[in-house]
Amino acid sequence: MARSCLPYELFQDRKESLYYGLNALSNNLIMVDRKALKNPNGLILGTPGSGKSFAAKREIANAFLVSDDDVIICDPEAEYAPLVERFGGQIIRISPSSSQYVNPMDINLNYSEEDNPVALKADFILSLCELVVGGKEGLQPVEKTVIDRCVHQIYQKYFEDPRPENMPLLQDLYEALLKQEEKEARHVATALEIYVTGSLNIFNHRTNVDITNRIVCFDIKDLGKQMKKIGMLVVQDQVWGRVTQNRSAGKATRYFMDEFHLLLKGELASWSVEIWKRFRKWGGIPTGITQNIKDLLASREIENIFENSDFIYMLNQAAGDRQILAKQLNISPHQLSYVTHSGEGEGLLFYGNVILPFVDRFPKDTELYRLLTTKPQEVAV
Ligand SMILES: Nc1ncnc2c1ncn2[C@@H]1O[C@H](COP(=O)(O)OP(=O)(O)OP(=O)(O)O)[C@@H](O)[C@H]1O
Numbered sequence: 001m002a003r004s005c006l007p008y009e010l011f012q013d014r015k016e017s018l019y020y021g022l023n024a025l026s027n028n029l030i031m032v033d034r035k036a037l038k039n040p041n042g043l044i045l046g047t048p049g050s051g052k053s054f055a056a057k058r059e060i061a062n063a064f065l066v067s068d069d070d071v072i073i074c075d076p077e078a079e080y081a082p083l084v085e086r087f088g089g090q091i092i093r094i095s096p097s098s099s100q101y102v103n104p105m106d107i108n109l110n111y112s113e114e115d116n117p118v119a120l121k122a123d124f125i126l127s128l129c130e131l132v133v134g135g136k137e138g139l140q141p142v143e144k145t146v147i148d149r150c151v152h153q154i155y156q157k158y159f160e161d162p163r164p165e166n167m168p169l170l171q172d173l174y175e176a177l178l179k180q181e182e183k184e185a186r187h188v189a190t191a192l193e194i195y196v197t198g199s200l201n202i203f204n205h206r207t208n209v210d211i212t213n214r215i216v217c218f219d220i221k222d223l224g225k226q227m228k229k230i231g232m233l234v235v236q237d238q239v240w241g242r243v244t245q246n247r248s249a250g251k252a253t254r255y256f257m258d259e260f261h262l263l264l265k266g267e268l269a270s271w272s273v274e275i276w277k278r279f280r281k282w283g284g285i286p287t288g289i290t291q292n293i294k295d296l297l298a299s300r301e302i303e304n305i306f307e308n309s310d311f312i313y314m315l316n317q318a319a320g321d322r323q324i325l326a327k328q329l330n331i332s333p334h335q336l337s338y339v340t341h342s343g344e345g346e347g348l349l350f351y352g353n354v355i356l357p358f359v360d361r362f363p364k365d366t367e368l369y370r371l372l373t374t375k376p377q378e379v380a381v
């Protein structure tokens, strides 16, 4: 796609326009509403310390104050809490020692627009099982079949009497698998066991936290490496549940995923790509935040995420990534100079087919700055 040439202004006089910095060429304010885009899905890309999380937090604060949207954050580094707490939001800490639980088996009747919400839920549970069971080759066809069969069984039971106390747990899946004849079912059940009765059973509890707050932050820092992926997948599924409920209520859901590359690895990629596409249709506004450009271009499937993101907030880039991005996004050497050795909060904004260099020098002597910064000596106490 040909991008427009500089200079340009991005100033939309809309009720929910948000501040994204100053136009580096004219010094005019950049105020845009991502909802006006054909596809509001967004990416924030940049090297460590370039200001990615800062930009996400600034948008969160701004969106919280000027819109009625819900905001959900997946926070693998535990750094969004001060901001979320200041706004009276809910922090959910998911860790082996936490007593706050979310149930990966949660389902609501809006979960899918197809007649059968269970079909989409089964997709999610297959991704979850891939993580748990799948070795190098992933789940085998017979394993997939038995999982799918069991998922349908346990939800059929739930929908006959859909009271919260009947919401299935991983344990129900485990037990259903054990009742199947195929040895593959036993294999999957055995792999699941540690997550059901064993030491990793944090996802085998009914949801006991309030996730209806307008701003919710899932802190998954204390999950180990393998559990972190599972945690991110489960959080993503909870967000999806919320997006579908909000759609019925005519409300938008902004979802910020920091360390987004973790969601693009191996087994998780196809579910993430699917969600990325579905979000827009359902009034969701996802934002992926990552320093790892290569993970975003790891496969044709994942590139889809790029193609479905009309909002890209590009901060300073490493040399290798710059070349990759220049090719992928069709940007000129001159435009590239704005993401070459650029300072914190400086870069290129892609908004629809407009590209604009921006500068955001956020005033440091403010309460809000102290809620946004990650520099230890500046963080609000
Ligand atoms: N727009 C800005 N105005 C002023 N200072 C900024 C701005 N953006 C970033 N900074 C400063 O840079 C620091 C690092 O930013 P941030 O935590 O967002 O980096 P990051 O890109 O998320 O890094 P990492 O990849 O390590 O997570 C912030 O704590 C803040 O002090």
Ligand SMILES: [Mg+2]
Pocket (backbone or CB within 6 Å): 052, 053, 054, 258
């Ligand atoms: Mg960060």
